[in-house]
Amino acid sequence: xxxxxYQHTIxxxxxxxxxxxYFARLLSICHYAYEAAIAxxxxxxxxxxxxxxxxxxxxxxxIRFFAPLSLGDQITIDVxxxxxxxxxxxxxxxxxxxxxxxxxxxxxxxASTHHVCIxxxxxxxxxxxxxxxxxxxxxxxxxx
Numbered sequence: 001x002x003x004x005x006y007q008h009t010i011x012x013x014x015x016x017x018x019x020x021x022y023f024a025r026l027l028s029i030c031h032y033a034y035e036a037a038i039a040x041x042x043x044x045x046x047x048x049x050x051x052x053x054x055x056x057x058x059x060x061x062x063i064r065f066f067a068p069l070s071l072g073d074q075i076t077i078d079v080x081x082x083x084x085x086x087x088x089x090x091x092x093x094x095x096x097x098x099x100x101x102x103x104x105x106x107x108x109x110x111a112s113t114h115h116v117c118i119x120x121x122x123x124x125x126x127x128x129x130x131x132x133x134x135x136x137x138x139x140x141x142x143x144x
Contacts, residue, residue: 003080004040006033007098010073021069027061030093030111033077037091041135052120054129059088060114067108074098075108081136087125088116089136 008029016022035045048054078094095109117128
């Protein structure tokens, strides 16, 4: 499967009143990582949306925190897609502080999103495009 690493620095807008990353913001940051990963695979979201023949909504998302993240923390997110069936896939995200990943420490968070491919006009499931199928079924490799 295709493994891609995305980097992000925690900003003030990512934190809550207690000064730690708000769970919904980290899911948004994971979505940035997902967008970067599919772009790196040559899949153009803007083109998909403009053609209006395909939508890939998230139907389930979960996130688990093992340690807090704060303003200024530099993080890396490992993005790993996997196929569920012909019209759906999952993306797993493993979040580390940059220093922690270099030191071989445990991740600070893990998340996943479950995507279903639909026709945006009929709202019925349809098969993934050939490019998406290749991406979610690619043999294990690494890209940064």
